Amino acid sequence: MSFTLAIVGRPNVGKSTLFNRLVGKRLALVDDQPGVTRDLREGEARLGGLRFTVIDTAGLEEATDESLQGRMRRLTERAVEMADACLFLVDGRVGILPADEVFADILRRKNAHVILGANKAEGKAADAGVIEAYSLGLGEPVRMSAEHGEGMGELLTALEPIA
Ligand code: GDP
Ligand code: MG
Secondary structure: OOOEEEEEOOOOOOHHHHHHHHHOOOEEEOOOOOOOOOOEEEEEEEEOOEEEEEEEEOOOOOOOOOOHHHHHHHHHHHHHHHOOEEEEEEEOOOOOOHHHHHHHHHHHHOOOOEEEEEEOOOOHHHHHHHHHHHHHOOOOOEEOEOOOOEOHHHHHHHHOOOO
16 A cells, blocks of 8 residues: 655755655656646655655745745645655754744644654764654654665654554
8 A cells, every 4th residue: 555645844844855856757647738737746755665645745845925924834734735644844953943843832732643753964064953853742753864875764663553
């Protein structure tokens, strides 16, 4: 059985970097209509022996009339509804910001199956941030580096029960 994983979290935590690592060039569905914002990107991911669909909540970085907060909420809710589970990414180097708490609340309210990921955790600079991530109350964070490909085995272990 296959499953769908939504990568959610505030802008700049590394969602697209992870999406690209998981999907490579196997982008299944892109909205290629000119002028249309690519809010949600979907691709076929491979990790170890797992094959699954992954959704990247993109588009948060683009300026629109809608407030970032409203847009964030709407996109995240849509992604959560499409997915069997969510990978909630935080930035291990920055630690937990109020915006991260907003996402945690959305995910709790939606009763989402959440895997918490502390990204940018290569090296020691993220040690404090990874510890701080426990305060979200979403369980043990998977320490990872989307850019350097670290923690992918741990991510696989976290995903296996969903598959
Ligand atoms: P998004 O807005 O959540 O999609 O974040 P992006 O994937 O666009 O990444 C934002 C920035 O963080 C980019 O400059 C990435 O190169 C950087 N980044 C992503 N993953 C990592 C990581 O594991 N370690 C470090 N140091 N930087 C990362
Ligand atoms: Mg992105």
